[in-house]
Amino acid sequence: MENKKYVIKPFLSKKKIELLCNDLAEQINKDYKKYVAETPENYTNPQLVALCILKGGMFFMADILRHIKIPFIMDFVKLSSYGKNMKSSGTIAILQDISVDLKGKHIIIFDEIVDSGKTLSFYIERLKSAEPASIKICTLIDKKMCRAPESNVEADYVGINAGTEFLIGYGLDHGEAYRNLPDIYQLVEE
Numbered sequence: 001m002e003n004k005k006y007v008i009k010p011f012l013s014k015k016k017i018e019l020l021c022n023d024l025a026e027q028i029n030k031d032y033k034k035y036v037a038e039t040p041e042n043y044t045n046p047q048l049v050a051l052c053i054l055k056g057g058m059f060f061m062a063d064i065l066r067h068i069k070i071p072f073i074m075d076f077v078k079l080s081s082y083g084k085n086m087k088s089s090g091t092i093a094i095l096q097d098i099s100v101d102l103k104g105k106h107i108i109i110f111d112e113i114v115d116s117g118k119t120l121s122f123y124i125e126r127l128k129s130a131e132p133a134s135i136k137i138c139t140l141i142d143k144k145m146c147r148a149p150e151s152n153v154e155a156d157y158v159g160i161n162a163g164t165e166f167l168i169g170y171g172l173d174h175g176e177a178y179r180n181l182p183d184i185y186q187l188v189e190e
Contacts, residue, residue, distance in 0.1 A: 004190075046072050057112050077096060121151045
């Protein structure tokens with residue numbers, strides 16, 4: 001890690017993450033029940049699209065989708081703006097794009113953390129061209145303090161708000177390491 005020494009401090013326990021995910025799933029079930037009825041035809045043509053921002057969002061989305069009671073399509077997009085750095089480079093690359101038709105569908109974007117909002121702002125604009133019925137954002141951690149002035153991103157479903165901490169674990173990484181930790185930790189330079 002760049003010849004720097006770091007310590008990790010507990011930030012969010014596995015149990016707390018589980019409780020937050022359950023609460024978010026309950027909110028989503030309640031909100032989307034009015035749009036998407038649980039009928040046999042909706043299981044063959046779901047109107048809800050759960051869109052995961054890879055790689056970090058996969059644990060978060062999976063934990064929530066296990067509790068969603070309405071039919072959905074699941075898809076993945078891989079965006080990059082960090083590389084191996086602790087701060088966004090500001091350049092956004094689409095490494096893997098969606099593969100489903102979004103026209104007229106309700107999209108929920110799952111991302112484990114929203115910080116500057118630049119990447120999501122960029123991608124939401126792209127999604128709008130597909131003419132979805134709606135686009136919502138679900139995040140475990142919202143770092144509003146880090147939001148870029150040019151970002152117009154507001155998360156619709158938020159587990160917790162955080163400050164400027166650099167976090168690892170539960171999908172959050174530093175140079176691709178630490179994603180598999182079941183808890184979330186703050187990475188602090190000594």
